[in-house]
Amino acid sequence: MILQALYNYYTILCADPDVDIAEPGYSKVSVSYALNLSSDGKLIGIIPLFSLVQQGKKSVERPRRMNVPQQVKRSVNIEANVLCDNAAYVLGLTEKEAKDPNYARKRFESFRDRNIAILSKVNSEVARAITTFLQTYDPATAQDDPIIARHRDKLLEGGNLIFFVDGKNALDDPEIRQVWEKEYTSTQSTKKMQCLVTGEIEPIARLHLDIKGVRGAQAKGAALVSFNLDAFTSYRRDQGENAPVSQSVAAGYVEALNYLLSDQNPHRKIYLGDTTVVYWADTADRRYASAFYALLSPENQPANDEGSKTTRRRDKSAEQTMHAVAEKIEQGKPLDLQALREGLNDSTRFYVLGLAPNASRLAVRFFLTEPFGVFAKRIMQHYSDLKIVKEHANQPDYLSPYRILAECVSPKVTQREEELRSSWSLLGGAFMRSILMDTPYPEGLYVAIMNRIRHDNDEEGRSRKITYIRAAFIKAHLLRKYRHQHPNPYQEALTMALNESYTHPAYVLGRLFAWLEKAQTEAIGREVNATIKDRYFTSACAAPASVFPVLLRLSQHHLAKAEYGGHLDRKIQELLNLLDARPFPSRLTLDEQGIFVLGYYHQRAAFYTRSTDVEPTTTEMTQV
Structure with a gap:
């Protein structure tokens, strides 16, 4: 179900002219630098490929996301990519020579041999320039090259490198692309089985590529579908044959999920503890995802900035949107959660996926799918359950899941963000699932809130022991817990005032x-x-x-x-x-x-x- 929904979304993205997504045989990756070669294959410069991105109040440099030949799946094996790789493979530069004196040379030779084998089939000036460079370049003398020496520290940080020839991207050469696409098709598995997604007899993907962007997962990415031990085999089927998915579907769902987790996606990811939440609608209309985020996160989420202090500011425009949304839902009017324009359809299928890191794999915390109107009503029910008299008039009407979970950790804790993530490892996903399924909140979250009430004290005249947020959650938790029990022994206490x-x-x-x-x-x-x-x-x-x-x-x-x-x-x-x-x-x-x-x-x-x-x-x- 998850793979099918993601693959369907991939087909939607491919048809959207406003989305730059990789086509079959290619990967969308972050590229940091380009080696600029002359037409005779000499290195004449290294060009940074960073873009300035606004992050809070400051601008930061981010590598440019580019289409490159589909990258290989690596763990500890030596296997080179085509025309795009890190400095250890492209230039033989590394700081790991102490453990293995031939670490960089073996990787450069793998990159050189694979790329020359493909480029030798291309009759173009660009291909000849890159071939000449790879044949004449020696990693042992790289330190003597003033161009490489000038950028050495930056190159060793691990970003991807590509090739330019006379300032033009080699990957834009039509002859190189044509040869690569033939090479990609010829190297695919010839074993055919019935695809679990399409139901058709097609070539099966032996390995599924890694998913990148889940907070806490390995930097190289982690697999959503993976079998690599004998214990996981069944009926003598190993690797991808255990869960046969066609090569086209495997490439498509990975590309769609990587897009949802990337900065290219205009809709922000939601972080709850170790769970990274992505969401999408079964349509190209982006207003559904925008409306879902406005509903579920009326306050700004913390930026995904490891090691930096994050601040959250109240989003009053989002609260105004939510007031209007609640009124429309109560009146049974058509939902319009983006600037309250008419046009959204309650019956449009919507998906919410929560992923958490698990070594080199990803754990699915939850996967929920309902018509969009159902999710909207459940979220509004959640906010209705939380309603309670405020301590101060300027406190928010709508409490995001993040703010409620934050009450589980003492504000005195140093490096509070890390403490929050470890404390919420399971609570975050369970809490989100209870909101979207309209079920009782997890009992562990209630216990955590009560423990904080026991241990915290008031300071400087500010009530921290019993706060508006904590009281609202206690009321909502007991209301949902006993909603379907008759009679509710505490009904008369579970009121606003x-x-x-x-x-x-x-x-x-x-x-x-x-x-x-x-x-x-x-x-x-x-x-x-x-x-x-x-x-x-x-x-x-x-x-x-x-x-x-x-x-x-x-x-x-x-x-x-x-x-x-x-x-x-x-x-x-x-x-x-x-x-x-x-x-x-x-x-x-x-x-x-x-x-x-x-x-x-x-x-x-x-x-x-x-x-x-x-x-x-x-x-x-x-x-x-």
């Missing part, structure tokens, strides 16, 4: 803790070494019976000092009355602890949003 009539002990105790904390603040202010939240919240949430008697005794001292202690005392007594004189629970389950947190959060938010809870002469309450 405070529910004063709900009498579940966990919810009431959370509210009670908020009032006890307020009594302390009113009595001695915020400038204390540790509040009762810092000292007792975790214990009160898990084992109320061991903590609340202590807190109630402490509150008597706070109420005596508070300016409006009588009002606070009445509120505390009202909550105690809701418990019907029952003893405090000795233990709360993990779900009940979430209800405790929601009761606390709702009550704290109500201090700011409601004026009926204060005396007429009291000044406006301070925002939590």
Whole structure:
């Protein structure tokens, strides 16, 4: 199914005049430099082939993506590409000579022999110039060449090299292309089997090329389909015969997936832990993918910049788009998620693929396909489940999966991005799958959020222990977990704002803790070494019976000092009355602890949003 969807998309890309994608027999690769030769085969210069790309606030150089003869699949074997390879093969330059004195020479000789064998069949000035260079060039004297010496450090960084002759790309020579295409066809496997994708009897690809661009995978790429051990053989079929895919389909799906993972793709990849998410529609209309990204990532994702500090800025235009999208979905109107123009079709097939690195292979975290309208409604349901009263008016209405996952890691952690990726290795993919399939969120994510609440403390007056994002996720998690259970034991707590009539002990105790904390603040202010939240919240949430008697005794001292202690005392007594004189629970389950947190959060938010809870002469309450 995955290969079929990718191959179908490859055919769509080939027909799109705005997309530069490799045709059969060719690969689209990044090229860093061109060796510029004279017509008599002498090296006259090395031309950088970098393009400036805007990355955040700065411009960075990126190698140019170019069409080259289809590259070979290498691991530890020595096998050269045609007219495009790294410096070890093209020039015999390397820094690995200490382990193997002949490392570079063996690779250069492999490159020279293969290319001369092909170019000798071409009757053109360009082919003769390259042949002459390869026959006369000696890697042992490369250090003496001033042109190579000037660029040596850059060449050793591992970028691909191609050939220019008198400033013109050798790969544009029609005679070279014609000979290469004949060579490519003749060297393909002659073994024919039924292709799993097309159903036709065709030549089968023995090896599938590598996929590049999955974060965390090997730099050379990783295989999506691969069999290379005897244990993987079945019915005496090895390598690609285990899962027979025709050569044309194998080349096509690899090219389509590499395009989706490349910078050429205008739609940004989504990163969740170790999972790289790509998405596409079964049409050339790019608005579907743009709309999907706007829906799922209302805030900018971090740039894919290893080792640099990443920042995320709120995208208000995306939020406005999402408000309009939600309204249209609720009214049953046609979806239009790109500038709200009419024309998108709900029934268009849409695909979402999550990939993660696994040594030299790729692991499929999830592959989902539905009509586009189904995905849109499920994502809007996810945001609807997260709705809860805000701490501050300027907080975002829509919380991206990235922001929720970020709450699993303490902000104090150094090199936080690396910690996020390791912590999310499985949670990211599972969370995305639950959103797109409208299923309960992974229990492990709920546990991770609750653990952060237990371990974090408030600092500098900013609430980090119980935040808007954490409370929203707890509410959404419990809502989805019990949605299909009747009755839902916590339904009345899973609301946007405070529910004063709900009498579940966990919810009431959370509210009670908020009032006890307020009594302390009113009595001695915020400038204390540790509040009762810092000292007792975790214990009160898990084992109320061991903590609340202590807190109630402490509150008597706070109420005596508070300016409006009588009002606070009445509120505390009202909550105690809701418990019907029952003893405090000795233990709360993990779900009940979430209800405790929601009761606390709702009550704290109500201090700011409601004026009926204060005396007429009291000044406006301070925002939590």
